[in-house]
Amino acid sequence: MSTLIEVPPVKHKREVLDQAVIRFAGDSGDGMQITGSQFTNTAALYGNDIATFPDYPAEIRAPAGTIPGVSGFQLHFSSNEVYTPGDAIDVLIAMNPAALKVNIADLKANGILIVNSDSFKEGDLRKAQMTSNPLEDHSLDKFRLFSVELERLTRRSLEHLGLDAKSMDRCKNFFALGMCYWLYNRSMDPTVRWIEEKFKNKPLLVEANKLTLKGGYSYCEATEAFQVSYEIPPAQLTPGLYRSMSGNQALALGFVTASQKSGLPLFQGSYPITPASDILHELSQYKDFGVMTFQAEDEIAAITSAIGAAYAGALAITTTSGPGMALKTEALGLAVAVEIPLVICDIQRGGPSTGLPTKTEQADLLQALFGRNSEAPIPVLAASTPADCFWVAIEACRIAVKYMVPVIILSDGYLANGAEPWRIPELSDIPEIPVKFATDPVTFLPYKRNPQTLARPWAVPGTPGLEHRIGGLEKQDPTGNINYEPLNHENMVRVRAAKVAAVAQDIPNVLPDGDREGDLLIVAWGSTCGSITAALKAQRAKGRRIGHLHLRHLNPLPSNLGDVLKRYKRVLVPELNMGQLLWVLRAKYLVDAVGLNKIQGRPFKQAELEQKIEEMLGL
Amino acid sequence: MGTATLPPPLTKKDFQTDQEVRWCPGCGDYAILSAVQSVFPELGIKRENFVVVSGIGCSSRFPYYMNTFGFHTIHGRAPAVATGIKAIRPELEVWVATGDGDALSIGGNHTIHMLRRNVGVKVLLFNNKIYGLTKGQYSPTSEFNKKTKSTPFGSLDRPFNPISLAIGSEATFVARSVDVFQGHLKETLKHAAAHKGSAFVEILQNCNIFNDGAWFSLTERDARSEHVMQLEHGKPLVFGKNKDKGIRRKSDGDIEVVQLGNGITESDLVVHDAHHPRPSYAFLLSHMEHRPGFPTPIGVFRAWDDLPRYEDVMSQQIKDVIAKRGPGDLGKLLRAGDTWEVK
Numbered sequence: 001m002s003t004l005i006e007v008p009p010v011k012h013k014r015e016v017l018d019q020a021v022i023r024f025a026g027d028s029g030d031g032m033q034i035t036g037s038q039f040t041n042t043a044a045l046y047g048n049d050i051a052t053f054p055d056y057p058a059e060i061r062a063p064a065g066t067i068p069g070v071s072g073f074q075l076h077f078s079s080n081e082v083y084t085p086g087d088a089i090d091v092l093i094a095m096n097p098a099a100l101k102v103n104i105a106d107l108k109a110n111g112i113l114i115v116n117s118d119s120f121k122e123g124d125l126r127k128a129q130m131t132s133n134p135l136e137d138h139s140l141d142k143f144r145l146f147s148v149e150l151e152r153l154t155r156r157s158l159e160h161l162g163l164d165a166k167s168m169d170r171c172k173n174f175f176a177l178g179m180c181y182w183l184y185n186r187s188m189d190p191t192v193r194w195i196e197e198k199f200k201n202k203p204l205l206v207e208a209n210k211l212t213l214k215g216g217y218s219y220c221e222a223t224e225a226f227q228v229s230y231e232i233p234p235a236q237l238t239p240g241l242y243r244s245m246s247g248n249q250a251l252a253l254g255f256v257t258a259s260q261k262s263g264l265p266l267f268q269g270s271y272p273i274t275p276a277s278d279i280l281h282e283l284s285q286y287k288d289f290g291v292m293t294f295q296a297e298d299e300i301a302a303i304t305s306a307i308g309a310a311y312a313g314a315l316a317i318t319t320t321s322g323p324g325m326a327l328k329t330e331a332l333g334l335a336v337a338v339e340i341p342l343v344i345c346d347i348q349r350g351g352p353s354t355g356l357p358t359k360t361e362q363a364d365l366l367q368a369l370f371g372r373n374s375e376a377p378i379p380v381l382a383a384s385t386p387a388d389c390f391w392v393a394i395e396a397c398r399i400a401v402k403y404m405v406p407v408i409i410l411s412d413g414y415l416a417n418g419a420e421p422w423r424i425p426e427l428s429d430i431p432e433i434p435v436k437f438a439t440d441p442v443t444f445l446p447y448k449r450n451p452q453t454l455a456r457p458w459a460v461p462g463t464p465g466l467e468h469r470i471g472g473l474e475k476q477d478p479t480g481n482i483n484y485e486p487l488n489h490e491n492m493v494r495v496r497a498a499k500v501a502a503v504a505q506d507i508p509n510v511l512p513d514g515d516r517e518g519d520l521l522i523v524a525w526g527s528t529c530g531s532i533t534a535a536l537k538a539q540r541a542k543g544r545r546i547g548h549l550h551l552r553h554l555n556p557l558p559s560n561l562g563d564v565l566k567r568y569k570r571v572l573v574p575e576l577n578m579g580q581l582l583w584v585l586r587a588k589y590l591v592d593a594v595g596l597n598k599i600q601g602r603p604f605k606q607a608e609l610e611q612k613i614e615e616m617l618g619l
Numbered sequence: 620m621g622t623a624t625l626p627p628p629l630t631k632k633d634f635q636t637d638q639e640v641r642w643c644p645g646c647g648d649y650a651i652l653s654a655v656q657s658v659f660p661e662l663g664i665k666r667e668n669f670v671v672v673s674g675i676g677c678s679s680r681f682p683y684y685m686n687t688f689g690f691h692t693i694h695g696r697a698p699a700v701a702t703g704i705k706a707i708r709p710e711l712e713v714w715v716a717t718g719d720g721d722a723l724s725i726g727g728n729h730t731i732h733m734l735r736r737n738v739g740v741k742v743l744l745f746n747n748k749i750y751g752l753t754k755g756q757y758s759p760t761s762e763f764n765k766k767t768k769s770t771p772f773g774s775l776d777r778p779f780n781p782i783s784l785a786i787g788s789e790a791t792f793v794a795r796s797v798d799v800f801q802g803h804l805k806e807t808l809k810h811a812a813a814h815k816g817s818a819f820v821e822i823l824q825n826c827n828i829f830n831d832g833a834w835f836s837l838t839e840r841d842a843r844s845e846h847v848m849q850l851e852h853g854k855p856l857v858f859g860k861n862k863d864k865g866i867r868r869k870s871d872g873d874i875e876v877v878q879l880g881n882g883i884t885e886s887d888l889v890v891h892d893a894h895h896p897r898p899s900y901a902f903l904l905s906h907m908e909h910r911p912g913f914p915t916p917i918g919v920f921r922a923w924d925d926l927p928r929y930e931d932v933m934s935q936q937i938k939d940v941i942a943k944r945g946p947g948d949l950g951k952l953l954r955a956g957d958t959w960e961v962k
Contacts, residue, residue: 045959188928190957234961243958252955260949269699283662289947292706292933297732304692304729308672308703311690312711316703334693424953426863447823461688461704461711464667469636469683471691472675481638482683 012224014185016231019078020088024173025103026095026116027064028057030191031173035093036073038177038191043077044244044421045190047234051076051530053603054417055154058274058357065119070102073153079233081506081531083234083537085418087605091183093176095119095150104140112183112226113143114176118151119275146225150175154356157159157215158208167205171212178216184230188213238423245422247386247415248275251345252282256289259315261394262401262433265293267309267316269302271324275413276347279319299327301342302390302474307331310340311470313437313460317398319345322364323354329372332406336376336496338470339456341400341407343393348412348526350601351535359601360414362526363577367582368408369555375493377500379403380555382410384529387422389415392552398433399503410554412576414527414603423533441465446480454499504556510549510564518545520616521568523593525581528574528604535609544617554581557588565591570616572596574609636686646674647798647824651745652684654801655714658808659687662712670713672701674721677752677826678745681716695726698733701740702929709930712812714741719760720750725778727759734788739928743808743819744781745798749830782905782920785819786898791926792818793901795865796918798825799838803849803917810919816928823917837915850904850918855888856915857858865889866907874903876912893922 004089022039025031033054044050053074062069076086082288091112094100096119107113120135133146134140154172155165174191181188192210197207220226259266270280272295284293292309296302303318310316320328325346335342348364350356363511368380379399383392388409438444438457447456447470456478459466468480476483477492512521514536524532529550536548549564551557565571571593579595586593596612598604634656642648659669669687673679675694682689692700697715704713722730722744733740748757749767758767760781764773785793792814796807804822811818823834836842848858848866856866857879865888867877877883892900901921907913927935941947 038819041957045957047959047961086902172850239961241954241958241960243956245953256947256952257949265707267703269703286947286952287937288944289949289952290935290937290941294702294933295704296699297728300696301702301729301732304696304699305703305706307692308690308700308705309707310703311700312707314703314707330693331696338690359962424958427950427953460708461670462668462708464665465668467669467689469638469685469689469691471673471682472693473691 011075012226013228014231015228016233016464017262018080018232019076020184020230020232021074021076021089022091022092023072023074023089023103023106024068024093024172024176025072025099026093028059028069029061029064030071030095031170032071032073035173035177036075037193039180040075040283040419041194041244042175042181042186042190043075044242046186047079047237048079048232049082049237050244050419050421051082051085052419055416056358060256063097063127064089065096065124067098067128067407070099072099072103075202077232079235081235081237082420083534084603084606087607091180093180095173095176097125097130097134100134101128101130107143107187109142111143112146113140114146114148114179116150116172118149133215148179148219148225153215153219154212157211159206161204161211163204163208168208173210174212175216175219176606178213180222181213182217182220182229183233184225186581188217190435192580223369228486231292237421240423240425242421244419245387245390246278246417246419247279247389247411248347248417249282249381250387250389250422251393251409251411252279252286254390255283255315255317255343255397256286256291257390257430258394259291259548262315262397262429262435264313264315264401264435265290265292267294267306267314269294269304269306269309269316270319271296271299271302273299273321273324275349275416276319276321276324276345278416279345291322299324300331303328303331306342307335307338307340310342311338311460315401315456316341317343317345319347321349322367325364325367325371330421332377332378333372333374334472335406336372336378337472337475338402339496341458341617343396343400343407343409345409345411347416348410356601359415360412360527360603361576361599361601362412362528363580363599364410365525365554365577365580366583368410375497377497377555378406378408379500380408380410381505381552382526383396383415384419384526384550386395386420387417390422394433395431395552399506401433401435402455402506403453403499403503404458404501410503410526412527419572421555437463438466440461445478446470447475447478449478449495450510454495454502477553501556506557507553507556507558509560510551510558511516512547512549512564514540514547515545517567518547519569520546520613520615521570522572522574523563523585524548524574525554528576531604531606531609532574534606535613538606538610539613544613546613551581562589565589570594572612572616574604574612576603620787624801629666630802631656631660633666638683640684642677642678642878643828645827646677648681648745648802649827650798651743651804651822651824653686653689654804654808655743658805658812661809662812662909664712668711670704670711671716672704672713673716674726675752676718676721678716678718679721686865693726695721696729697721698718698726698729698740698742702733702736702738705738705740705930706933709739709928709934714743715741717745719744719746719748719758723759723781723784731784731788734785734790734797734817734819735793736929737926738932739810739815739817741818744819744821745824746781746821747824747826747830748833749826750830751826755829780905781821783902786902786905786921789898790819790921791816792919793921794819795821795823795917797823797834797838800917810922814922815924816926826882827956846914848916850891850893850916850920852891852893852919852922854857855885855890857885857888874907893919895921896923896925923935
């Protein structure tokens with residue numbers, strides 16, 4: 001690939017580092033998510049390992065320049081394996097005073113701070129409730145501050161194009177991006193390609209964005225603003241073909257893969273909700289795979305249409321977040337009662353009620369496990385990293401079809417929007433999902449069960465001789481006729497529970513990372529995996545005997561979990577909730593586990609985990 | 620050829636199940652069940668291709684008594700379940716049995732959205748103007764000031780007119796019949812069956828336990844012809860024991876009841892046009908029963924079948940994309956976007 005923009009030879013000092021954490025912060029209209037995604041993509045293509053943390057407000061456009069309007073995108077890129085987006089940041093780009101105020105606490109001492117000095121006028125400071133100008137009052141002295149007139153410089157780069165001031169100002173994020181590319185010796189090609197594709201029908205904007213990007217790069221070159229630039233060599237990842245993958249994208253691809261591997265048409269019933277909507281956006285593009293996406297009138301129609309589709313023989317899914325889960329509850333019970341395959345994705349966010357729509361939390365575990373009337377057990381799976389969502393989607397579909405059950409997938413806002421490199425699997429390495437529809441009228445009974453899985457037959461309308469009735473009323477085993485007899489009901493309740501418990505036969509024995517026995521076992525689930533892995537590595541490097549068990553299957557739990565818990569002196573359960581898995585483990589295994597609980601809408605920092613580990617080890 | 624024996628034609632009996640029907644003796648639902656079981660064999664559709672879907676309520680027990688595929692779902696959600704079924708299997712003949720509470724109260728949202736999408740589902744709304752299965756509270760079609768268990772001093776709600784609601788939801792087929800008018804009911808059901816898009820049929824049904832006589836002014840032999848007007852496409856709007864009254868357009872676009880004779884003939888009357896592409900005339904008809912001196916129309920208000928069905932549009936879109944892009948290649952999809960090789 002030829003370089004589209006000429007880069008002059010390097011004259012300055014170049015330092016090699018093994019990692020960096022960079023955060024772009026600005027107003028929600030400043031394009032920080034795009035800027036961050038572009039840097040991420042470039043770093044990933046270069047071969048770094050990456051982890052990202054997009055953090056944006058619930059308001060589409062809060063009043064410009066205010067604290068609630070600040071949008072951020074953090075990226076950790078490294079020549080080693082990366083597990084988290086990073087605790088503290090090396091480089092902060094602050095597009096306005098509010099962004100500076102919200103983010104400065106996370107910048108390391110002597111860290112690089114790039115600010116758009118054009119937005120530090122009196123009015124801008126007032127909107128951020130600042131009484132003095134931090135660029136002048138020495139409050140930023142402990143950082144390497146680079147005040148750059150981003151607006152003026154951007155306008156100057158573009159003045160010959162005849163764009164209006166507003167359009168020119170909209171490009172300024174790419175000036176900052178160009179500076180960062182210079183700082184980390186990155187090629188601008190991937191972003192240039194993106195610009196050309198994104199604005200392919202607007203040649204003027206292609207030109208403007210390319211010029212601005214190049215302007216930022218050349219500015220660093222010409223002014224020698226930074227005395228040093230950095231080189232972060234590619235990471236040694238497992239060989240293979242990679243792409244950057246976010247959690248929601250991975251779920252979508254996982255479902256398409258499951259559809260292909262099962263030979264069942266994919267039907268998604270969904271109602272838009274943050275942070276799950278991207279799954280609908282993604283799947284709606286895959287009509288060439290026969291994917292049917294149905295944007296329903298509400299959350300209830302989203303799941304009940306999926307139940308109808310599953311009844312008619314589709315691989316049916318519904319995708320939502322906590323408030324939507326609450327609305328789907330009654331229909332989940334119906335899916336349990338009629339025993340049809342269905343996958344429900346809950347992309348968790350802060351709650352209760354509307355809560356923190358764009359922030360992450362893990363507080364829907366007990367809702368997923370128990371949030372239905374009466375005895376209505378459902379298998380529950382949780383993804384641990386953005387790319388893991390792909391495999392969890394396939395696993396959920398496999399269980400749903402094999403056991404004729406609804407299956408809940410728990411993801412969260414952090415996984416949904418965060419990205420990491422994903423090694424693209426060979427299709428032949430992904431097992432087929434066998435499906436068998438009932439066809440024989442002679443042996444057919446609606447609730448006659450497979451002795452191994454306890455699954456009832458999947459008998460789709462249109463099959464001659466299999467006309468039968470199902471519904472939410474208690475059914476007679478195995479005819480499916482309405483039945484209110486006491487012993488039949490007890491039997492059916494127990495059979496439905498036994499069927500879900502039987503899923504455990506497909507769950508491999510779990511093996512903790514780190515020490516296989518020792519002083520402390522960390523048991524966790526979901527998006528905390530990265531921070532815990534990083535903390536575990538750091539603590540074990542200090543000679544501590546710790547294991548880490550990250551659960552994918554939360555119902556049923558792996559059969560050997562109880563044994564594993566006994567091999568450690570103490571058990572720590574870190575969760576972004578008030579202690580929900582902790583509650584389950586204590587109840588089920590009578591283990592005196594301890595929680596580490598954070599409910600701030602943000603992921604764990606590695607340091608927070610390490611502190612708790614040391615506290616529990618009596619250090 | 621020629622020697623192949625055709626399967627024997629289906630009969631009413633083929634659509635009856637071995638389940639004991641558990642509606643109250645004298646309930647209007649029996650008559651509706653009988654009419655549906657009589658009409659289904661005449662539609663030329665294989666039995667395995669019928670699906671009867673219901674929500675919750677007395678009417679929603681319907682699927683258990685129909686020897687077809689049947690799905691008794693949850694309260695109000697039958698239209699959404701039916702939409703999912705039709706999306707996957709457009710060739711199936713899907714009928715929804717529902718009631719005034721199920722379709723217009725708890726499931727109102729799904730009813731209107733299924734109708735506006737024109738999903739090819741037939742909805743039979745059993746309207747008895749009362750909540751029966753919960754033992755006698757007022758419903759969204761109960762008249763104002765209705766005294767019930769939950770409204771001892773009278774209800775404060777103004778009722779829905781189901782026909783107006785369906786027309787307002789852009790339903791392409793809207794009709795009304797009555798449980799005890801068996802011949803008319805069967806004819807109406809056949810009209811609904813022949814419609815490709817969403818078909819909405821309100822069936823006035825008597826709950827002899829909690830709201831007995833709700834429709835007596837229309838069903839009692841003496842009152843019937845004075846208060847009921849049968850709609851027939853292409854025929855003038857006449858009613859009355861001696862067919863001596865009719866509906867005439869006024870110069871302001873409104874309608875009025877006129878007495879035939881004294882120079883007024885049938886040629887002065889509105890000629891019923893069920894196939895009009897716009898719903899305003901049907902809406903005007905649906906509202907006349909609320910006006911003094913006007914009859915209650917029964918029959919097909921609207922049957923405009925030029926709008927494609929939702930499920931067909933959905934599968935066509937998939938076909939179009941495949942025609943344009945070719946069938947999806949999973950290997951390519953997983954490798955899409957920017958990729959890099961680690962060696």
